[in-house]
Amino acid sequence: MDRQPGVSVRLKLTLTYAGFLMVAGLLLLAAVWLFLLRYVPDRAMLYNPDDRPNGVFPVRSALLEVFAPRAAAVLAFLLVFGLVGGWLLAGRMLAPLTRITDATRLTNHGSLSHRIRLPGRRDEFRELADAFDAMLARLEAHVAEQQRFAANASHELRTPLAISKTLLDVARDDPHADTGELVERLHAVNARAIDLTEALLLLSHANQRSFVREPVDLSLLAEEATETLLPLAEKHGVTIETDGDLALTSGSPALLLQLTTNLVHNAIVHNLPDHGTVRVCTGVRGETVVLTVENTGERLTPELAATLTEPFQRGTERIHADHAGVGLGLAIIKTITQAHGGTLTLTPRAAGGIHITVALPAVVP
């Protein structure tokens, strides 16, 4: 904001301090003067040594003559003392503010790594500085995460494009190449690029939290997702069990269906090669409704499980080699859950596979 130049806070504090000191001084002098008026007579009779009256002496005016210059001197001293003392005191008090302002300027110029780290015991300025430092740390982490995400997304998007280019180069150099096969492979690569772009768009849409909320029953979504994915489950030799109690929450039906589909899809494709099982349950737990999806599969360490929700993070070995995911499924699940004010918990099962719980705020029907 463009502001008109104004009086500095240090000067204002100095003037206020000196002003108060002057007022206090004036009040004190006025009190002294009132006391004198009350107890000192206006004039006094003067007597000669032989007790003969010798005129009237104006006591008060004489006193005033002596009092006034001294009072003025005291006031002048108080003024100078107030101004100098106030200036020094205000400077000392406001010094932390200068450090905070400098740090803010640095941040404004793009340096997010700078911290104020104001020493000393807790007070209002220390609290402000600490809050500012905490905000900077969060901002820095967030920016780093965004940069990592953008770099990963670009890298992932480049892969299908680079593959297409290679395929086209090879076809151009070989005029007798099988165009049918080329078209088939280009089609597959293109489909993957579209999947990736759609996942990215979905992620950004869920992040914006700009959806309309309406009552949604998670058990119906679970049923719908399971039904849609049944052919895939059959193809992978996986059996799905569902156990759905009414679980009413409020949110976007489309996004919550996406979340459920991603969960069940993962449970099918990251399962055992044969005879895998998936259990999908919904229900109410106190103030929340929960959707749990549990599946058999490879053993996972808790450390690995903790990283799986990061974008483009894929697990170790791929059991079903034909499924080459983009690694955004769980990131989308996490973002949708958070956008609905819920929590996502991943717990590796001792026997292998994973147990995933999505808890969302319950809505009373």
Ligand SMILES: Nc1ncnc2c1ncn2[C@@H]1O[C@H](COP(=O)(O)OP(=O)(O)OP(=O)(O)O)[C@@H](O)[C@H]1O
């Ligand atoms: N239900 C599950 N059981 C076992 N491992 C899982 C499960 N869900 C996810 N994973 C592991 O977490 C990784 C990340 O999952 P995520 O859904 O984010 O990506 P993806 O499935 O590889 O790709 P896509 O974006 O196509 O879903 C997977 O590669 C897999 O290793």
Ligand SMILES: [Mg+2]
């Ligand atoms: Mg997935």
